[in-house]
Amino acid sequence: MSATANSRRLTAALYVLSFLSLLSSTKSDDLQILLKLKSSLRTSTANTIFSSWNSTTPPCNFSGITCNSAGSVAEIELSHRSLSGVLPFDSICGLSSLEKLSLGFNFLSGEVTEDLRNCTKLKYLDLGNNNLFTGSFPDISLLSSLEFLYLNKSGLSGTFPWKSLANMTGLIQLSLGDNPFDPAPFPTEVVSLTKLNLLYLANCSLQGEIPAGIGNLVELVNLELSQNNITGNIPTEIGKLTKLWQLELYDNRLTGKLPAEMRNLTGLANFDASMNYLEGDLSELRFLTNLVTLQLFENNFSGKVPAEFGEFKKLVNLSLYTNNLTGPLPQKLGSWAEFGFIDVSENLLSGPIPPDMCKRGTMTMLLILQNNFTGGIPETYANCPTLRRFRVSKNSLSGVVPSGIWGLPAVNIIDLEYNNFEGSITSDIEKAKSLVQLFVGNNRLTGELPDEISGASSLVSIQLNDNRFSGKIPSSIGELKHLGTLHLENNKFTGSMPNSLGSCTSLNDINMANNLLSGEIPSTLGSLPSLNALNLSDNELSGRIPTSLASVRLSLLDLSHNKLSGQIPQSLSIAAYNGSFNGNPRLCSVEISTFRRCTSESGMSNSVRTLVICFAVGSAILVLVLTWFTYLKKWEKDDQERSLKEESWDVKSFHVLSFTEDEILDSIKQENLIGKGGSGNVYRVEASNGKELAVKHIWNTAGSKFGPKKARSTTPMLARGTSERSKEFDAEVRTLSSIRHVNVVKLYCSITSEDSSLLVYEYLPNGSLWDRLHGCQKMKLDWNARYEIAVGAAKGLEYLHHGCDRPVIHRDVKSSNILLDEFLKPRIADFGLAKMVQANKNGRQNSTHVIAGTHGYIAPEYGYTYKVNEKSDVYSFGVVLMELVTGKRPIEPEYGENKDIVSWVCSNLKSRESVLNLVDSDIPEALKEEAIKVLRIAVLCTNRLPETRPTMRRVVQMLEEAEPCKLVKILVTKDGSSKKIEASFDKNNNKLDPDF
Known part of the structure; x- marks a missing residue:
C-alpha cells in the first residue's frame, strides 16, 4: 500500500473522529441546554412531561423533543403542558439546529429577550396564549426562515417591530392578535407576505385604513382584523382573496358600502363585519353561496335581504339586527342545513316568518322582535325541541299561537308582546321546565290561565297584561317559588285572589289592576319579604284592607276603585299613599281627611273610643312634659345638631315616603352615627313607623361653620355650596334617584x-362586604354566599352601564360600597363620585376626565390618561372578585412594595397548585375549583388594557356560567342570544380548521 493511500486513509479517519467528537460535543451541549430549560420551568405534579428529562437519557428521547438525522435537537413541542416560569432564551437559542419552538397555552411569564433573534433557523415559533409575558417583543429580523409565528394573547405590549416582518417572506401563518400593543397603522410590511394563508391581527390596537395591498395576499384562507380602530372603506382589492374561508372585521369603525368585488369570494364561509358604520344593501353577498355564518348586526344597512339567501345550503347562523333592512325574509331560509339561530331584530322587515328554519330540529334562537312581520307563527316551531329563545314581540303577527310553543322543553323566554295573537295559553305549558320569562302582553289572548302553569317551575316573570284572559287565577301559581313579577292587569280575570300567592316568596311586583276580581285581599301578601309594588286597582275587591300590608316595604300601593270597607290601617294612612284608596266609599280613616271619620259602625266601639280618648288625653299631658324636657335639653346640644334645625330645608322625594323631614333631621346626632366617609357622616335612623333608614350628611361648602376646613378634590359635589352649585348636581342626583334595581341601593329622597345635604337611603343591616370580609364584623362567608354576592353586585353594575338611559359610571366600586341586606343580598351604594356618560356628536360615548376612586381599586389607565369609562368600573369590580375568592384586602404588606392584589394574583398564576393556594382557606377544598372559575373572570376584568376587559353584561354572563356545580356555555348578543361561533382559526390549537 502506498504512502499516499495511507495518508488519505489517515486523513479520512481524522475527519470521522473529528466529526464524531463534534457530534458528541453537540449532543452534550444540547443536553445541558435542555436541562437548564427544565430547571427554569415548573409544572403540576400530575404532568410527567419532564420525567424523562435527566442527564442519563439522550436528549432525543426526551418527551416533547424531536431530533434531526444528525442527532441534534430540531423541535421543542411543549404546548398545553401547564408550564410556568421564565424562559432562558439565551440558552434555548444555543440549540444550533432548532427549527421549531412551540410553547403556547401555558403560564409562561417574564420578558421575551433579544436573545431570541439568535434562533436563526427557526421555522415555527409559538409563544401564544400564555398571557403573562411582559414588555415589548424584540426585533427578530434575523429569523428570516420563519414560516409560522404565533404570539396571540401572550400579554406582550409596547411597540411591535413590524419592520422585522419584512425579511420573513416565507411566512405562512401570522397570529399577533389579542395583545395590547401601542396603536399603529395597518403594517405595510404584512401585505408583502404573499405566502400567508392565516393573518390574525384582531384586538391589537391597529388604526387607520386597510391598505389596498391586502389584495396581494392571494393565499389567505383566514383574515381576522376585528376589534381594532380601523376606519375607511373595505378596500375593493379584498375581492382578489378568492381563497378566503373566513373574514372577520367586526367592532371597528368601517364605513361605506360592501364593495362589488366581494362577490368574488365564493368560498367564504364565515363573514362578520358587525358593529361598524357600514351602509348600502346586501346585494353583493347573494353570490356567496357557501356562507355558513353571516354577522352584520349594528350597522346602517338598508334594502332587502337577498332572496338568494333562501337557497344557501350551508347557512346556519344569521345575525342582522339593528339595521334598516326592509322587505320579507326568504321563505326557504335555513331549511337546508342544521340551522342554529337567526337574529334580525330592530329592522323594518315585513312579510311572514320563514317556516322551516327548525326543519332539522337544531335551531336554538328565533329573534325577530321590533319589525313589521305579519301572518301567524308557523306550526313547525311548535316541534322544535332545541329552541331556547323565542322572541317575536313588537310586530304585526296574528292568529292562534300553536299549542306546542307553550311547552317547548328547552325554551327559557317566550316573548310575544305587542302583536295581535288570539287563542289561549294551553296546558302544554307544564312541559316548559326551562321557561324563565313569559311575555305575552298587549295581544288578544283569551281563555283561562291553566292550572298546569305551575309545571313551568323556573318561571321568574309572567306578564299577561292587556289581553282578554278570563276565569279564576289558578291557586297553583303559588307553587312558582322563583316568581318575581306577576302582571295580569287589563284583563277579565274573575273570582278571588289566591291565598297561595303568599308562598311565592320572591314576588316583588304584583299588578292585577283593571280586572273583575272579587273577595278579600289575601293577608298572606303581607308575608312576602321582597314585595315592592302592589297594584289591585279597578277591581271588585271587598272586605278590609289587611293590616299585614303594613309590614311590607311598598314603593307603590294602589287599591283604588274597589269595594273595600272598614278602617284604613293607620300605618298605611300616610301622605305617600295619597290616592291609593280612592274610589272605595265604604272605607273610613282616622288620619286621612278626605275619608269619613271612622264611627262605631266602622269598627270602633264606645268603650274603645273612651279608651282612645283617655289615652289621647294622657298622651297630650305626656307630650307637654316631654316637650318641656326636650326644650331644656335642647340647649345642651352641640352647635352642629342645633344648626340643622335652624336651616331652611328643601325635600325632593324619589320614592313613596313613609317618614317626615323632621324625623330625619331630629335623628342626625352622635348616638346614631354608624360610619364616616370621605363625603360625609352616615347615620342610622328609625322612623316612627319602625322603618330603618341610612342618612348621609354632606357639608356642601368648604368654609361652612361646622363643615370640613377643605373640601376633598376627589368629590366634586363637596367643592362648592348650594349658592355656587350649578343645576348639574341636582340633575345628577335626580338621575341616580331614578334607578330602580334590586341590586342598587334605594335613594328615597334628598333634603x-x-x-349641607342629607341623602336618605334604605338601611342595609348587614353592613358592607368589606366589613364581612375584612372588618371588625368579619364573618365566615361560605362560597355560595360569596358567589351570590358577586352575581348580584355584577347585575347592579350591569344595570348602571347598560340599563339606564345614559350609562352611569360609578367610579368608586369597592367592597365597602357593596352593602348587604338581611339575606346577604348585595346593593351597589355610594354614588358620590358617579358620572353619567354623554354621547358625542358621532354617537360615541365620551369619558369622564376626573380622577376618582380608592387606592387598590383604581384602574391602571389613571397612570397615563384621565379618560375613564365603564371599563374602569369593570377593573374595580375585578378587584372585588379577587377579594371574594382570596379573602385578602386590595393592599396587603405581603404583596410587596408598590404591589396590590392584582399583581399578587397574576404573579401566582404559575401552576395549578399556586392558583389553588390563592383561594381563601375558609373555602373548602371541594369548592376551590368553583372559586377558581370566578378568579379567572377577575383576571379578565383586571386586564391592563381597558379595551380587553369584558363589559359588565359579559361579566354577568360569565359569572352565571360559573354557577357552582353547573357547567353552562352561553354565547351572547345584545339580546342574550349567540353572537358568533369560532371559525377556521382554532385558537386552542393555532391551526386552521381541518375542513376548510
Missing part, C-alpha cells in the same frame, strides 16, 4: 339646605 338640602344652604350649607
Whole structure:
C-alpha cells in the first residue's frame, strides 16, 4: 500500500473522529441546554412531561423533543403542558439546529429577550396564549426562515417591530392578535407576505385604513382584523382573496358600502363585519353561496335581504339586527342545513316568518322582535325541541299561537308582546321546565290561565297584561317559588285572589289592576319579604284592607276603585299613599281627611273610643312634659345638631315616603352615627313607623361653620355650596334617584339646605362586604354566599352601564360600597363620585376626565390618561372578585412594595397548585375549583388594557356560567342570544380548521 493511500486513509479517519467528537460535543451541549430549560420551568405534579428529562437519557428521547438525522435537537413541542416560569432564551437559542419552538397555552411569564433573534433557523415559533409575558417583543429580523409565528394573547405590549416582518417572506401563518400593543397603522410590511394563508391581527390596537395591498395576499384562507380602530372603506382589492374561508372585521369603525368585488369570494364561509358604520344593501353577498355564518348586526344597512339567501345550503347562523333592512325574509331560509339561530331584530322587515328554519330540529334562537312581520307563527316551531329563545314581540303577527310553543322543553323566554295573537295559553305549558320569562302582553289572548302553569317551575316573570284572559287565577301559581313579577292587569280575570300567592316568596311586583276580581285581599301578601309594588286597582275587591300590608316595604300601593270597607290601617294612612284608596266609599280613616271619620259602625266601639280618648288625653299631658324636657335639653346640644334645625330645608322625594323631614333631621346626632366617609357622616335612623333608614350628611361648602376646613378634590359635589352649585348636581342626583334595581341601593329622597345635604337611603343591616370580609364584623362567608354576592353586585353594575338611559359610571366600586341586606343580598351604594356618560356628536360615548376612586381599586389607565369609562368600573369590580375568592384586602404588606392584589394574583398564576393556594382557606377544598372559575373572570376584568376587559353584561354572563356545580356555555348578543361561533382559526390549537 502506498504512502499516499495511507495518508488519505489517515486523513479520512481524522475527519470521522473529528466529526464524531463534534457530534458528541453537540449532543452534550444540547443536553445541558435542555436541562437548564427544565430547571427554569415548573409544572403540576400530575404532568410527567419532564420525567424523562435527566442527564442519563439522550436528549432525543426526551418527551416533547424531536431530533434531526444528525442527532441534534430540531423541535421543542411543549404546548398545553401547564408550564410556568421564565424562559432562558439565551440558552434555548444555543440549540444550533432548532427549527421549531412551540410553547403556547401555558403560564409562561417574564420578558421575551433579544436573545431570541439568535434562533436563526427557526421555522415555527409559538409563544401564544400564555398571557403573562411582559414588555415589548424584540426585533427578530434575523429569523428570516420563519414560516409560522404565533404570539396571540401572550400579554406582550409596547411597540411591535413590524419592520422585522419584512425579511420573513416565507411566512405562512401570522397570529399577533389579542395583545395590547401601542396603536399603529395597518403594517405595510404584512401585505408583502404573499405566502400567508392565516393573518390574525384582531384586538391589537391597529388604526387607520386597510391598505389596498391586502389584495396581494392571494393565499389567505383566514383574515381576522376585528376589534381594532380601523376606519375607511373595505378596500375593493379584498375581492382578489378568492381563497378566503373566513373574514372577520367586526367592532371597528368601517364605513361605506360592501364593495362589488366581494362577490368574488365564493368560498367564504364565515363573514362578520358587525358593529361598524357600514351602509348600502346586501346585494353583493347573494353570490356567496357557501356562507355558513353571516354577522352584520349594528350597522346602517338598508334594502332587502337577498332572496338568494333562501337557497344557501350551508347557512346556519344569521345575525342582522339593528339595521334598516326592509322587505320579507326568504321563505326557504335555513331549511337546508342544521340551522342554529337567526337574529334580525330592530329592522323594518315585513312579510311572514320563514317556516322551516327548525326543519332539522337544531335551531336554538328565533329573534325577530321590533319589525313589521305579519301572518301567524308557523306550526313547525311548535316541534322544535332545541329552541331556547323565542322572541317575536313588537310586530304585526296574528292568529292562534300553536299549542306546542307553550311547552317547548328547552325554551327559557317566550316573548310575544305587542302583536295581535288570539287563542289561549294551553296546558302544554307544564312541559316548559326551562321557561324563565313569559311575555305575552298587549295581544288578544283569551281563555283561562291553566292550572298546569305551575309545571313551568323556573318561571321568574309572567306578564299577561292587556289581553282578554278570563276565569279564576289558578291557586297553583303559588307553587312558582322563583316568581318575581306577576302582571295580569287589563284583563277579565274573575273570582278571588289566591291565598297561595303568599308562598311565592320572591314576588316583588304584583299588578292585577283593571280586572273583575272579587273577595278579600289575601293577608298572606303581607308575608312576602321582597314585595315592592302592589297594584289591585279597578277591581271588585271587598272586605278590609289587611293590616299585614303594613309590614311590607311598598314603593307603590294602589287599591283604588274597589269595594273595600272598614278602617284604613293607620300605618298605611300616610301622605305617600295619597290616592291609593280612592274610589272605595265604604272605607273610613282616622288620619286621612278626605275619608269619613271612622264611627262605631266602622269598627270602633264606645268603650274603645273612651279608651282612645283617655289615652289621647294622657298622651297630650305626656307630650307637654316631654316637650318641656326636650326644650331644656335642647340647649345642651352641640352647635352642629342645633344648626340643622335652624336651616331652611328643601325635600325632593324619589320614592313613596313613609317618614317626615323632621324625623330625619331630629335623628342626625352622635348616638346614631354608624360610619364616616370621605363625603360625609352616615347615620342610622328609625322612623316612627319602625322603618330603618341610612342618612348621609354632606357639608356642601368648604368654609361652612361646622363643615370640613377643605373640601376633598376627589368629590366634586363637596367643592362648592348650594349658592355656587350649578343645576348639574341636582340633575345628577335626580338621575341616580331614578334607578330602580334590586341590586342598587334605594335613594328615597334628598333634603338640602344652604350649607349641607342629607341623602336618605334604605338601611342595609348587614353592613358592607368589606366589613364581612375584612372588618371588625368579619364573618365566615361560605362560597355560595360569596358567589351570590358577586352575581348580584355584577347585575347592579350591569344595570348602571347598560340599563339606564345614559350609562352611569360609578367610579368608586369597592367592597365597602357593596352593602348587604338581611339575606346577604348585595346593593351597589355610594354614588358620590358617579358620572353619567354623554354621547358625542358621532354617537360615541365620551369619558369622564376626573380622577376618582380608592387606592387598590383604581384602574391602571389613571397612570397615563384621565379618560375613564365603564371599563374602569369593570377593573374595580375585578378587584372585588379577587377579594371574594382570596379573602385578602386590595393592599396587603405581603404583596410587596408598590404591589396590590392584582399583581399578587397574576404573579401566582404559575401552576395549578399556586392558583389553588390563592383561594381563601375558609373555602373548602371541594369548592376551590368553583372559586377558581370566578378568579379567572377577575383576571379578565383586571386586564391592563381597558379595551380587553369584558363589559359588565359579559361579566354577568360569565359569572352565571360559573354557577357552582353547573357547567353552562352561553354565547351572547345584545339580546342574550349567540353572537358568533369560532371559525377556521382554532385558537386552542393555532391551526386552521381541518375542513376548510
